[in-house]
Amino acid sequence: MLAGPLQVLAAVGEHEHVTRAAQELGLQQPTVSRTLARVQRAVGVPLLVPHGRGVRLTPAGRALTESAARALAELERGVRTVQEDDAVGTGRVALGFLHTLGAAAVPALVRVFRADHPGVRFQLHQGAAGAVLEQLVAGEVDLVLTSPVPRREGLLTDALVEQPLVVALPADHRLATPGPLELSAVAAEEFVLFEPGYGLRELADASFARAGIVPRVAFEGQDAHTIRGLVAAGLGLAVLPSAQRGTSEVFAGVVERPLAGPSSTRTLGLVRRDEPLPRVAAAFRDLVLARGELLLR
Template sequence: MDAGTEPARLAELGPELPAVQLAPLLAQFAAVARLEHVTQAAALLAMPQPTLSRAVARLEAELGVDLLARQGRTVRLTRSGRLLLASVERALAEVERGAEAARAEADPATGRVAFGFLHTMGTDAVPALLRDFRAAYPLVRFQLVQDYVGAMLGRLRAGELDLCLVAPVPDDDPALAARRLDEQRLHLVVPADHRLSGRRRIRLAEVAEEPFVGLEPGYGLRAITDGFCAEAGFVPRIAFEGEEAETLRGLVAAGLGVALLPPALVPRPGVVELEVTAPRTRRAIGLAWAAGRPLTPPAAAFRDFVLSRRGRLLAHD
Protein backbone atom coordinates (compact mmCIF):
# COMPACT_ATOMS: atom_id res chain seq x y z
CA MET A 1 0.00 0.00 0.00
CA ASP A 2 1.29 3.48 -0.86
CA ALA A 3 2.31 5.21 2.39
CA GLY A 4 0.65 8.39 1.24
CA THR A 5 -2.77 6.74 1.17
CA GLU A 6 -2.65 5.45 4.79
CA PRO A 7 -3.74 8.70 6.55
CA ALA A 8 -6.60 9.11 4.11
CA ARG A 9 -7.71 5.51 4.67
CA LEU A 10 -7.68 5.99 8.46
CA ALA A 11 -9.71 9.18 8.13
CA GLU A 12 -12.33 7.35 6.07
CA LEU A 13 -12.64 4.60 8.69
CA GLY A 14 -13.35 7.11 11.45
CA PRO A 15 -11.83 8.10 14.78
CA GLU A 16 -12.19 4.74 16.53
CA LEU A 17 -9.64 2.86 14.45
CA PRO A 18 -6.51 4.56 15.85
CA ALA A 19 -7.65 3.73 19.39
CA VAL A 20 -8.23 0.12 18.34
CA GLN A 21 -4.75 -0.02 16.80
CA LEU A 22 -3.12 1.67 19.78
CA ALA A 23 -4.73 -0.50 22.50
CA PRO A 24 -2.31 -3.49 22.32
CA LEU A 25 0.66 -1.15 21.84
CA LEU A 26 -0.30 0.74 25.00
CA ALA A 27 -0.44 -2.44 27.09
CA GLN A 28 2.97 -3.49 25.74
CA PHE A 29 4.40 -0.04 26.45
CA ALA A 30 3.08 -0.22 30.04
CA ALA A 31 4.89 -3.53 30.62
CA VAL A 32 8.19 -2.06 29.41
CA ALA A 33 7.66 1.10 31.45
CA ARG A 34 6.95 -0.79 34.66
CA LEU A 35 10.03 -3.02 34.37
CA GLU A 36 12.25 -0.46 32.65
CA HIS A 37 13.66 -3.38 30.70
CA VAL A 38 12.62 -4.49 27.22
CA THR A 39 13.92 -8.07 27.49
CA GLN A 40 12.23 -8.71 30.83
CA ALA A 41 8.98 -7.19 29.56
CA ALA A 42 9.13 -9.40 26.46
CA ALA A 43 9.52 -12.48 28.66
CA LEU A 44 6.57 -11.37 30.81
CA LEU A 45 4.41 -10.88 27.71
CA ALA A 46 5.66 -14.13 26.10
CA MET A 47 6.68 -12.36 22.91
CA PRO A 48 10.03 -11.95 21.10
CA GLN A 49 12.10 -8.98 22.30
CA PRO A 50 12.54 -7.55 18.79
CA THR A 51 8.75 -7.63 18.28
CA LEU A 52 8.21 -5.73 21.52
CA SER A 53 10.86 -3.17 20.62
CA ARG A 54 9.17 -2.58 17.26
CA ALA A 55 5.78 -2.22 19.00
CA VAL A 56 7.09 0.51 21.31
CA ALA A 57 8.80 2.24 18.39
CA ARG A 58 5.56 2.12 16.41
CA LEU A 59 3.67 3.65 19.34
CA GLU A 60 6.21 6.47 19.51
CA ALA A 61 5.86 7.01 15.78
CA GLU A 62 2.05 7.04 16.01
CA LEU A 63 2.15 9.64 18.81
CA GLY A 64 5.06 11.59 17.41
CA VAL A 65 6.94 11.70 20.75
CA ASP A 66 9.74 9.81 22.46
CA LEU A 67 8.36 7.77 25.35
CA LEU A 68 11.51 5.96 26.44
CA ALA A 69 15.14 6.94 26.77
CA ARG A 70 17.32 3.90 26.05
CA GLN A 71 20.29 3.32 28.32
CA GLY A 72 21.92 0.07 27.29
CA ARG A 73 19.59 -2.80 28.16
CA THR A 74 17.43 -0.63 30.38
CA VAL A 75 15.07 2.20 29.54
CA ARG A 76 13.81 5.27 31.35
CA LEU A 77 10.54 7.08 30.85
CA THR A 78 10.64 10.49 29.30
CA ARG A 79 8.34 13.21 30.58
CA SER A 80 5.89 12.33 27.77
CA GLY A 81 6.23 8.67 28.69
CA ARG A 82 5.34 9.34 32.33
CA LEU A 83 2.25 11.32 31.30
CA LEU A 84 1.10 8.56 28.99
CA LEU A 85 1.81 5.77 31.48
CA ALA A 86 -0.39 7.40 34.11
CA SER A 87 -3.34 7.39 31.72
CA VAL A 88 -2.59 3.88 30.46
CA GLU A 89 -2.46 2.53 34.03
CA ARG A 90 -5.85 4.06 34.80
CA ALA A 91 -7.31 2.60 31.61
CA LEU A 92 -5.87 -0.86 32.29
CA ALA A 93 -7.18 -0.77 35.86
CA GLU A 94 -10.66 0.06 34.55
CA VAL A 95 -10.44 -2.81 32.05
CA GLU A 96 -9.43 -5.17 34.85
CA ARG A 97 -12.36 -3.99 36.98
CA GLY A 98 -14.68 -4.66 34.05
CA ALA A 99 -13.18 -8.11 33.52
CA GLU A 100 -13.56 -8.91 37.21
CA ALA A 101 -17.18 -7.74 37.17
CA ALA A 102 -17.86 -9.95 34.15
CA ARG A 103 -16.27 -12.94 35.89
CA ALA A 104 -18.23 -12.26 39.08
CA GLU A 105 -21.50 -11.99 37.15
CA ALA A 106 -21.04 -15.47 35.70
CA ASP A 107 -19.60 -17.17 38.76
CA PRO A 108 -21.70 -20.33 39.35
CA ALA A 109 -21.71 -19.87 43.12
CA THR A 110 -21.93 -16.10 43.55
CA GLY A 111 -23.10 -14.72 40.19
CA ARG A 112 -26.18 -12.65 39.47
CA VAL A 113 -29.49 -13.60 37.84
CA ALA A 114 -31.70 -10.88 36.31
CA PHE A 115 -35.21 -12.29 36.75
CA GLY A 116 -38.47 -10.71 35.65
CA PHE A 117 -41.92 -11.83 36.74
CA LEU A 118 -45.57 -10.86 36.81
CA HIS A 119 -46.86 -8.68 39.62
CA THR A 120 -49.35 -11.40 40.52
CA MET A 121 -46.49 -13.91 40.98
CA GLY A 122 -44.64 -11.69 43.45
CA THR A 123 -46.76 -12.42 46.51
CA ASP A 124 -46.12 -16.12 47.00
CA ALA A 125 -44.83 -18.06 43.96
CA VAL A 126 -41.63 -16.11 43.33
CA PRO A 127 -40.60 -15.75 47.02
CA ALA A 128 -41.06 -19.52 47.42
CA LEU A 129 -38.92 -20.19 44.33
CA LEU A 130 -36.15 -17.91 45.54
CA ARG A 131 -36.20 -19.37 49.05
CA ASP A 132 -35.90 -22.94 47.80
CA PHE A 133 -33.24 -22.10 45.19
CA ARG A 134 -31.13 -20.20 47.71
CA ALA A 135 -31.08 -23.30 49.91
CA ALA A 136 -28.80 -24.87 47.28
CA TYR A 137 -27.14 -21.67 46.02
CA PRO A 138 -27.00 -19.36 49.03
CA LEU A 139 -24.65 -16.77 47.51
CA VAL A 140 -26.25 -16.28 44.10
CA ARG A 141 -27.55 -12.71 43.76
CA PHE A 142 -30.78 -11.64 42.06
CA GLN A 143 -31.94 -8.54 40.26
CA LEU A 144 -35.74 -8.75 40.44
CA VAL A 145 -37.95 -6.92 37.95
CA GLN A 146 -41.76 -6.72 38.03
CA ASP A 147 -43.40 -5.30 34.94
CA TYR A 148 -46.01 -6.01 32.32
CA VAL A 149 -45.33 -8.84 29.88
CA GLY A 150 -44.50 -6.74 26.82
CA ALA A 151 -41.88 -4.70 28.66
CA MET A 152 -40.26 -7.74 30.27
CA LEU A 153 -40.02 -9.65 26.99
CA GLY A 154 -38.48 -6.58 25.36
CA ARG A 155 -35.83 -6.45 28.08
CA LEU A 156 -35.31 -10.19 27.67
CA ARG A 157 -34.60 -9.78 23.94
CA ALA A 158 -32.26 -6.86 24.69
CA GLY A 159 -30.22 -8.94 27.13
CA GLU A 160 -31.21 -6.92 30.20
CA LEU A 161 -32.98 -9.91 31.76
CA ASP A 162 -31.93 -13.56 31.86
CA LEU A 163 -35.32 -15.15 32.58
CA CYS A 164 -38.97 -14.11 32.79
CA LEU A 165 -41.96 -15.73 34.45
CA VAL A 166 -44.86 -14.69 32.23
CA ALA A 167 -48.43 -15.26 31.10
CA PRO A 168 -49.40 -15.75 28.37
CA VAL A 169 -46.46 -17.93 27.34
CA PRO A 170 -44.71 -16.57 24.18
CA ASP A 171 -44.85 -19.81 22.19
CA ASP A 172 -44.69 -18.16 18.75
CA ASP A 173 -41.68 -15.83 19.10
CA PRO A 174 -38.56 -17.25 17.38
CA ALA A 175 -36.33 -14.91 19.41
CA LEU A 176 -37.45 -16.56 22.65
CA ALA A 177 -37.43 -20.01 24.17
CA ALA A 178 -40.29 -20.76 26.55
CA ARG A 179 -41.62 -23.66 28.63
CA ARG A 180 -45.04 -23.95 30.23
CA LEU A 181 -44.87 -24.55 33.95
CA ASP A 182 -48.36 -24.45 35.42
CA GLU A 183 -51.96 -23.29 35.01
CA GLN A 184 -53.79 -20.82 37.20
CA ARG A 185 -57.57 -20.54 37.47
CA LEU A 186 -59.01 -17.06 37.06
CA HIS A 187 -62.13 -16.23 39.06
CA LEU A 188 -64.79 -13.66 38.30
CA VAL A 189 -64.59 -11.21 41.18
CA VAL A 190 -67.82 -9.33 41.94
CA PRO A 191 -68.87 -6.93 44.72
CA ALA A 192 -70.29 -8.57 47.83
CA ASP A 193 -73.71 -7.03 47.16
CA HIS A 194 -73.74 -7.99 43.46
CA ARG A 195 -76.81 -9.74 42.04
CA LEU A 196 -74.64 -12.87 41.39
CA SER A 197 -72.73 -12.88 44.68
CA GLY A 198 -74.82 -15.72 46.09
CA ARG A 199 -73.76 -18.05 43.29
CA ARG A 200 -70.73 -20.33 43.30
CA ARG A 201 -70.39 -20.79 39.55
CA ILE A 202 -71.37 -18.74 36.52
CA ARG A 203 -70.89 -18.56 32.78
CA LEU A 204 -68.87 -15.53 31.71
CA ALA A 205 -71.59 -14.52 29.25
CA GLU A 206 -73.83 -13.76 32.24
CA VAL A 207 -71.83 -10.57 32.91
CA ALA A 208 -71.56 -9.43 29.30
CA GLU A 209 -73.42 -6.20 30.12
CA GLU A 210 -71.49 -5.47 33.32
CA PRO A 211 -68.72 -2.86 33.53
CA PHE A 212 -65.27 -4.46 33.93
CA VAL A 213 -62.17 -3.24 35.70
CA GLY A 214 -58.96 -4.50 34.14
CA LEU A 215 -55.25 -4.05 33.82
CA GLU A 216 -53.94 -1.61 31.26
CA PRO A 217 -53.27 -2.77 27.65
CA GLY A 218 -49.90 -4.50 27.40
CA TYR A 219 -50.41 -6.53 30.55
CA GLY A 220 -50.75 -10.25 29.93
CA LEU A 221 -53.81 -10.59 32.16
CA ARG A 222 -55.58 -7.88 30.17
CA ALA A 223 -54.99 -9.77 26.91
CA ILE A 224 -56.15 -12.99 28.56
CA THR A 225 -59.30 -11.33 29.91
CA ASP A 226 -60.13 -9.89 26.49
CA GLY A 227 -59.61 -13.32 24.96
CA PHE A 228 -61.92 -15.12 27.38
CA CYS A 229 -64.62 -12.49 26.92
CA ALA A 230 -64.32 -12.93 23.15
CA GLU A 231 -64.81 -16.68 23.64
CA ALA A 232 -67.97 -15.89 25.62
CA GLY A 233 -69.24 -13.74 22.76
CA PHE A 234 -68.74 -10.18 23.94
CA VAL A 235 -66.23 -7.35 24.23
CA PRO A 236 -65.77 -6.24 27.85
CA ARG A 237 -66.73 -2.66 28.63
CA ILE A 238 -63.71 -1.47 30.62
CA ALA A 239 -64.74 1.16 33.14
CA PHE A 240 -61.42 1.45 35.02
CA GLU A 241 -57.84 0.37 34.28
CA GLY A 242 -55.08 -0.27 36.80
CA GLU A 243 -51.61 -1.79 37.13
CA GLU A 244 -52.02 -4.33 39.94
CA ALA A 245 -54.49 -7.10 40.65
CA GLU A 246 -55.07 -5.98 44.24
CA THR A 247 -55.95 -2.49 43.04
CA LEU A 248 -58.54 -4.04 40.73
CA ARG A 249 -59.92 -6.07 43.64
CA GLY A 250 -60.35 -2.85 45.57
CA LEU A 251 -62.19 -1.25 42.65
CA VAL A 252 -64.52 -4.24 42.53
CA ALA A 253 -65.14 -3.97 46.29
CA ALA A 254 -66.11 -0.34 45.71
CA GLY A 255 -68.79 -1.48 43.25
CA LEU A 256 -67.06 -0.05 40.16
CA GLY A 257 -67.16 -3.23 38.09
CA VAL A 258 -66.27 -6.92 37.91
CA ALA A 259 -62.93 -8.49 37.05
CA LEU A 260 -61.22 -11.74 36.05
CA LEU A 261 -58.41 -12.23 38.56
CA PRO A 262 -56.21 -14.93 40.05
CA PRO A 263 -57.44 -16.17 43.43
CA ALA A 264 -56.62 -13.95 46.39
CA LEU A 265 -54.20 -15.41 48.91
CA VAL A 266 -56.12 -13.76 51.75
CA PRO A 267 -59.88 -13.24 51.44
CA ARG A 268 -60.70 -9.59 50.87
CA PRO A 269 -63.81 -8.07 52.43
CA GLY A 270 -66.33 -6.65 50.01
CA VAL A 271 -65.82 -9.10 47.14
CA VAL A 272 -66.91 -12.60 46.18
CA GLU A 273 -64.94 -14.87 43.84
CA LEU A 274 -66.97 -17.04 41.48
CA GLU A 275 -65.82 -20.04 39.48
CA VAL A 276 -66.34 -19.56 35.73
CA THR A 277 -67.59 -22.71 34.04
CA ALA A 278 -67.59 -21.44 30.45
CA PRO A 279 -65.14 -20.73 28.99
CA ARG A 280 -62.44 -22.50 31.00
CA THR A 281 -60.77 -19.43 32.46
CA ARG A 282 -57.28 -20.67 33.16
CA ARG A 283 -54.03 -18.99 32.18
CA ALA A 284 -50.77 -20.78 31.42
CA ILE A 285 -47.72 -19.60 33.36
CA GLY A 286 -44.37 -20.13 31.70
CA LEU A 287 -40.66 -19.37 31.86
CA ALA A 288 -39.01 -17.57 28.93
CA TRP A 289 -35.41 -16.77 27.99
CA ALA A 290 -33.63 -15.55 24.86
CA ALA A 291 -33.13 -18.24 22.22
CA GLY A 292 -29.59 -18.63 20.93
CA ARG A 293 -27.96 -16.62 23.72
CA PRO A 294 -26.17 -18.75 26.33
CA LEU A 295 -27.13 -18.20 29.93
CA THR A 296 -24.51 -17.63 32.59
CA PRO A 297 -23.99 -20.61 34.93
CA PRO A 298 -26.10 -19.12 37.77
CA ALA A 299 -28.92 -18.19 35.37
CA ALA A 300 -28.83 -21.66 33.80
CA ALA A 301 -28.95 -23.26 37.24
CA PHE A 302 -31.96 -21.14 38.21
CA ARG A 303 -33.72 -21.90 34.92
CA ASP A 304 -33.26 -25.65 35.44
CA PHE A 305 -34.50 -25.33 39.02
CA VAL A 306 -37.65 -23.45 37.97
CA LEU A 307 -38.34 -25.97 35.20
CA SER A 308 -38.05 -28.75 37.75
CA ARG A 309 -41.03 -27.21 39.56
CA ARG A 310 -43.34 -27.74 36.60
CA GLY A 311 -46.87 -28.40 37.84
CA ARG A 312 -45.88 -27.33 41.36
CA LEU A 313 -45.26 -23.63 40.83
CA LEU A 314 -48.60 -22.41 42.16
CA ALA A 315 -50.78 -23.22 45.13
CA HIS A 316 -53.77 -24.72 43.29
CA ASP A 317 -57.29 -23.82 44.33
Protein backbone atom coordinates in the same frame (compact mmCIF):
# COMPACT_ATOMS: atom_id res chain seq x y z
CA MET B 1 -2.21 -14.93 28.28
CA LEU B 2 -0.19 -13.13 25.58
CA ALA B 3 0.72 -9.56 26.53
CA GLY B 4 -1.11 -7.07 24.36
CA PRO B 5 -0.24 -3.42 23.77
CA LEU B 6 -2.17 -2.27 26.84
CA GLN B 7 -0.28 -4.67 29.09
CA VAL B 8 3.04 -3.61 27.56
CA LEU B 9 2.23 0.06 28.07
CA ALA B 10 1.12 -0.49 31.66
CA ALA B 11 4.24 -2.51 32.54
CA VAL B 12 6.58 0.06 31.01
CA GLY B 13 4.77 2.83 32.82
CA GLU B 14 5.04 1.00 36.14
CA HIS B 15 8.76 0.27 35.82
CA GLU B 16 9.74 3.22 33.62
CA HIS B 17 12.21 0.77 32.15
CA VAL B 18 11.76 -1.32 29.01
CA THR B 19 14.02 -4.21 30.08
CA ARG B 20 12.34 -4.71 33.47
CA ALA B 21 8.90 -4.48 31.84
CA ALA B 22 9.94 -7.14 29.33
CA GLN B 23 11.16 -9.40 32.15
CA GLU B 24 7.88 -9.04 34.03
CA LEU B 25 5.86 -9.87 30.92
CA GLY B 26 8.13 -12.76 29.90
CA LEU B 27 8.96 -11.09 26.60
CA GLN B 28 12.15 -10.12 24.85
CA GLN B 29 13.12 -6.46 25.13
CA PRO B 30 13.01 -5.94 21.33
CA THR B 31 9.45 -7.26 21.32
CA VAL B 32 8.43 -4.69 23.92
CA SER B 33 10.23 -1.92 22.05
CA ARG B 34 8.54 -2.88 18.77
CA THR B 35 5.13 -2.93 20.46
CA LEU B 36 5.73 0.55 21.84
CA ALA B 37 6.90 1.73 18.43
CA ARG B 38 3.71 0.39 16.78
CA VAL B 39 1.57 2.20 19.34
CA GLN B 40 3.60 5.36 18.76
CA ARG B 41 2.95 5.17 15.02
CA ALA B 42 -0.75 4.57 15.63
CA VAL B 43 -1.24 7.57 17.94
CA GLY B 44 1.11 9.81 15.97
CA VAL B 45 2.77 11.23 19.10
CA PRO B 46 6.35 10.46 20.28
CA LEU B 47 6.18 8.04 23.20
CA LEU B 48 9.85 6.97 23.36
CA VAL B 49 13.18 8.67 23.06
CA PRO B 50 16.63 7.02 22.94
CA HIS B 51 18.31 6.76 26.31
CA GLY B 52 21.73 5.14 26.52
CA ARG B 53 21.45 1.68 25.05
CA GLY B 54 17.70 1.66 25.53
CA VAL B 55 14.77 4.03 25.48
CA ARG B 56 12.76 6.08 27.95
CA LEU B 57 9.19 7.36 27.93
CA THR B 58 8.29 10.88 26.94
CA PRO B 59 5.70 12.80 29.02
CA ALA B 60 3.08 11.75 26.43
CA GLY B 61 4.27 8.16 26.78
CA ARG B 62 3.91 8.28 30.57
CA ALA B 63 0.40 9.73 30.26
CA LEU B 64 -0.62 6.99 27.82
CA THR B 65 0.83 4.22 29.99
CA GLU B 66 -1.16 5.54 32.96
CA SER B 67 -4.33 5.41 30.84
CA ALA B 68 -3.45 1.87 29.80
CA ALA B 69 -3.08 0.85 33.45
CA ARG B 70 -6.50 2.28 34.29
CA ALA B 71 -8.08 0.55 31.27
CA LEU B 72 -6.56 -2.79 32.26
CA ALA B 73 -7.81 -2.39 35.83
CA GLU B 74 -11.33 -1.69 34.56
CA LEU B 75 -11.12 -4.67 32.21
CA GLU B 76 -9.99 -6.89 35.07
CA ARG B 77 -12.96 -5.72 37.18
CA GLY B 78 -15.25 -6.54 34.26
CA VAL B 79 -13.77 -10.03 33.92
CA ARG B 80 -14.22 -10.67 37.65
CA THR B 81 -17.82 -9.46 37.52
CA VAL B 82 -18.62 -11.74 34.58
CA GLN B 83 -16.98 -14.70 36.29
CA GLU B 84 -18.79 -14.02 39.57
CA ASP B 85 -22.16 -13.60 37.83
CA ASP B 86 -21.62 -16.93 36.06
CA ALA B 87 -20.65 -18.85 39.20
CA VAL B 88 -23.42 -21.16 40.42
CA GLY B 89 -22.51 -20.61 44.06
CA THR B 90 -22.12 -16.83 44.14
CA GLY B 91 -23.45 -15.48 40.86
CA ARG B 92 -26.41 -13.30 39.92
CA VAL B 93 -29.72 -14.12 38.25
CA ALA B 94 -31.62 -11.31 36.51
CA LEU B 95 -35.29 -12.34 36.48
CA GLY B 96 -38.24 -10.58 34.87
CA PHE B 97 -41.79 -11.46 35.86
CA LEU B 98 -45.39 -10.28 35.91
CA HIS B 99 -46.68 -8.17 38.79
CA THR B 100 -49.19 -10.90 39.65
CA LEU B 101 -46.35 -13.35 40.39
CA GLY B 102 -44.56 -11.08 42.83
CA ALA B 103 -46.58 -11.65 45.99
CA ALA B 104 -45.94 -15.37 46.47
CA ALA B 105 -44.84 -17.30 43.37
CA VAL B 106 -41.47 -15.68 42.70
CA PRO B 107 -40.52 -15.48 46.41
CA ALA B 108 -41.30 -19.21 46.72
CA LEU B 109 -39.03 -20.10 43.78
CA VAL B 110 -36.21 -17.85 44.99
CA ARG B 111 -36.46 -19.25 48.52
CA VAL B 112 -36.14 -22.85 47.32
CA PHE B 113 -33.20 -21.99 45.05
CA ARG B 114 -31.31 -20.03 47.70
CA ALA B 115 -31.68 -22.90 50.15
CA ASP B 116 -29.08 -24.71 48.02
CA HIS B 117 -27.28 -21.61 46.71
CA PRO B 118 -27.31 -19.04 49.55
CA GLY B 119 -24.65 -16.86 47.92
CA VAL B 120 -26.61 -16.21 44.71
CA ARG B 121 -27.98 -12.68 44.22
CA PHE B 122 -31.22 -11.92 42.38
CA GLN B 123 -31.95 -8.82 40.31
CA LEU B 124 -35.74 -8.68 40.04
CA HIS B 125 -37.70 -6.81 37.36
CA GLN B 126 -41.51 -6.60 37.56
CA GLY B 127 -43.63 -5.31 34.72
CA ALA B 128 -46.15 -5.89 31.99
CA ALA B 129 -45.60 -8.89 29.72
CA GLY B 130 -44.47 -6.73 26.83
CA ALA B 131 -42.07 -4.71 28.98
CA VAL B 132 -40.26 -7.65 30.58
CA LEU B 133 -39.97 -9.41 27.21
CA GLU B 134 -38.32 -6.31 25.76
CA GLN B 135 -35.88 -6.36 28.69
CA LEU B 136 -35.13 -9.99 27.85
CA VAL B 137 -34.49 -9.22 24.17
CA ALA B 138 -32.24 -6.31 25.19
CA GLY B 139 -30.19 -8.61 27.42
CA GLU B 140 -31.18 -6.82 30.64
CA VAL B 141 -32.60 -10.00 32.20
CA ASP B 142 -31.69 -13.68 31.85
CA LEU B 143 -35.14 -15.23 32.23
CA VAL B 144 -38.76 -14.11 32.19
CA LEU B 145 -41.83 -15.64 33.84
CA THR B 146 -44.83 -14.48 31.85
CA SER B 147 -48.22 -15.17 30.33
CA PRO B 148 -49.34 -15.60 27.62
CA VAL B 149 -46.37 -17.65 26.45
CA PRO B 150 -44.90 -15.75 23.48
CA ARG B 151 -44.09 -17.20 20.08
CA ARG B 152 -41.25 -14.98 18.94
CA GLU B 153 -38.14 -15.56 16.84
CA GLY B 154 -34.99 -15.64 18.93
CA LEU B 155 -36.79 -16.69 22.13
CA LEU B 156 -37.15 -20.15 23.68
CA THR B 157 -40.18 -20.91 25.85
CA ASP B 158 -41.26 -23.60 28.29
CA ALA B 159 -44.91 -23.84 29.32
CA LEU B 160 -45.02 -24.49 33.06
CA VAL B 161 -48.51 -24.57 34.60
CA GLU B 162 -52.10 -23.59 33.98
CA GLN B 163 -53.27 -20.94 36.47
CA PRO B 164 -57.04 -20.64 37.08
CA LEU B 165 -58.71 -17.35 36.18
CA VAL B 166 -61.59 -15.94 38.19
CA VAL B 167 -64.19 -13.22 38.04
CA ALA B 168 -63.69 -11.00 41.09
CA LEU B 169 -66.89 -9.45 42.43
CA PRO B 170 -67.75 -7.20 45.38
CA ALA B 171 -68.85 -9.34 48.32
CA ASP B 172 -72.33 -7.78 48.28
CA HIS B 173 -72.86 -8.40 44.57
CA ARG B 174 -75.95 -10.44 43.68
CA LEU B 175 -73.74 -13.01 41.89
CA ALA B 176 -71.19 -13.36 44.71
CA THR B 177 -72.03 -17.02 45.19
CA PRO B 178 -70.02 -20.26 44.85
CA GLY B 179 -69.38 -21.99 41.55
CA PRO B 180 -68.09 -21.14 38.07
CA LEU B 181 -69.39 -18.00 36.35
CA GLU B 182 -69.94 -17.41 32.64
CA LEU B 183 -68.93 -13.98 31.35
CA SER B 184 -72.30 -13.80 29.60
CA ALA B 185 -73.90 -13.57 33.04
CA VAL B 186 -72.10 -10.29 33.76
CA ALA B 187 -72.05 -8.83 30.24
CA ALA B 188 -73.86 -5.69 31.36
CA GLU B 189 -71.55 -4.98 34.32
CA GLU B 190 -68.74 -2.46 34.47
CA PHE B 191 -65.21 -3.88 34.62
CA VAL B 192 -61.85 -2.96 36.12
CA LEU B 193 -59.17 -4.27 33.75
CA PHE B 194 -55.44 -4.12 33.31
CA GLU B 195 -54.15 -1.54 30.88
CA PRO B 196 -53.44 -2.59 27.28
CA GLY B 197 -49.99 -4.19 27.02
CA TYR B 198 -50.49 -6.42 30.06
CA GLY B 199 -50.85 -10.15 29.52
CA LEU B 200 -54.01 -10.32 31.62
CA ARG B 201 -55.63 -7.60 29.52
CA GLU B 202 -54.86 -9.63 26.41
CA LEU B 203 -56.40 -12.74 27.99
CA ALA B 204 -59.45 -10.82 29.26
CA ASP B 205 -60.06 -9.22 25.85
CA ALA B 206 -59.81 -12.64 24.18
CA SER B 207 -62.32 -14.10 26.67
CA PHE B 208 -64.77 -11.25 26.09
CA ALA B 209 -64.41 -11.64 22.33
CA ARG B 210 -65.12 -15.38 22.50
CA ALA B 211 -68.21 -14.63 24.58
CA GLY B 212 -69.33 -12.00 22.06
CA ILE B 213 -69.11 -9.24 24.68
CA VAL B 214 -67.83 -5.69 24.39
CA PRO B 215 -67.00 -4.91 28.05
CA ARG B 216 -67.85 -1.63 29.70
CA VAL B 217 -64.44 -0.64 31.08
CA ALA B 218 -64.81 1.69 34.05
CA PHE B 219 -61.17 1.67 35.21
CA GLU B 220 -57.82 0.47 33.91
CA GLY B 221 -54.85 -0.28 36.16
CA GLN B 222 -51.34 -1.71 36.31
CA ASP B 223 -51.48 -3.66 39.57
CA ALA B 224 -53.68 -6.58 40.63
CA HIS B 225 -53.72 -5.37 44.25
CA THR B 226 -55.17 -2.02 43.18
CA ILE B 227 -57.67 -3.68 40.86
CA ARG B 228 -58.90 -5.91 43.70
CA GLY B 229 -59.26 -2.83 45.88
CA LEU B 230 -61.45 -1.16 43.26
CA VAL B 231 -63.57 -4.31 43.06
CA ALA B 232 -63.94 -4.36 46.86
CA ALA B 233 -65.11 -0.74 46.68
CA GLY B 234 -67.91 -1.79 44.34
CA LEU B 235 -66.49 0.01 41.30
CA GLY B 236 -66.61 -2.93 38.92
CA LEU B 237 -65.79 -6.59 38.31
CA ALA B 238 -62.39 -7.95 37.21
CA VAL B 239 -60.88 -10.95 35.44
CA LEU B 240 -57.83 -12.01 37.47
CA PRO B 241 -55.74 -15.02 38.46
CA SER B 242 -57.05 -16.76 41.55
CA ALA B 243 -55.76 -15.01 44.70
CA GLN B 244 -52.95 -16.82 46.49
CA ARG B 245 -54.12 -17.58 50.01
CA GLY B 246 -52.12 -16.12 52.86
CA THR B 247 -50.90 -13.17 50.78
CA SER B 248 -51.95 -9.55 50.38
CA GLU B 249 -53.80 -10.60 47.21
CA VAL B 250 -56.71 -11.79 49.38
CA PHE B 251 -59.06 -8.84 49.86
CA ALA B 252 -61.86 -8.57 52.37
CA GLY B 253 -64.93 -7.57 50.42
CA VAL B 254 -63.99 -9.51 47.27
CA VAL B 255 -65.49 -12.84 46.22
CA GLU B 256 -63.89 -14.88 43.45
CA ARG B 257 -65.84 -17.17 41.15
CA PRO B 258 -63.93 -19.47 38.76
CA LEU B 259 -64.22 -18.30 35.18
CA ALA B 260 -66.26 -20.84 33.21
CA GLY B 261 -65.54 -21.90 29.65
CA PRO B 262 -62.56 -22.91 27.51
CA SER B 263 -60.49 -19.82 28.44
CA SER B 264 -60.71 -20.38 32.19
CA THR B 265 -56.93 -20.59 32.77
CA ARG B 266 -53.77 -18.82 31.69
CA THR B 267 -50.52 -20.57 30.77
CA LEU B 268 -47.50 -19.44 32.78
CA GLY B 269 -44.23 -19.95 30.98
CA LEU B 270 -40.50 -19.41 31.29
CA VAL B 271 -38.81 -17.52 28.44
CA ARG B 272 -35.13 -17.06 27.59
CA ARG B 273 -33.07 -15.95 24.62
CA ASP B 274 -31.94 -18.58 22.14
CA GLU B 275 -28.35 -18.51 23.39
CA PRO B 276 -26.37 -20.10 26.24
CA LEU B 277 -27.35 -18.95 29.71
CA PRO B 278 -24.87 -18.08 32.45
CA ARG B 279 -24.39 -21.18 34.60
CA VAL B 280 -26.20 -19.72 37.61
CA ALA B 281 -29.20 -18.65 35.48
CA ALA B 282 -29.27 -22.12 33.88
CA ALA B 283 -29.37 -23.67 37.36
CA PHE B 284 -32.33 -21.46 38.31
CA ARG B 285 -34.06 -22.33 35.02
CA ASP B 286 -33.72 -26.02 35.86
CA LEU B 287 -35.25 -25.40 39.30
CA VAL B 288 -38.22 -23.56 37.78
CA LEU B 289 -38.81 -26.33 35.24
CA ALA B 290 -38.70 -28.94 37.99
CA ARG B 291 -40.80 -27.00 40.54
CA GLY B 292 -43.22 -25.07 38.37
CA GLU B 293 -46.05 -25.95 40.74
CA LEU B 294 -44.66 -23.31 43.13
CA LEU B 295 -46.12 -20.72 40.76
CA LEU B 296 -49.57 -21.78 41.94
CA ARG B 297 -48.88 -21.44 45.65
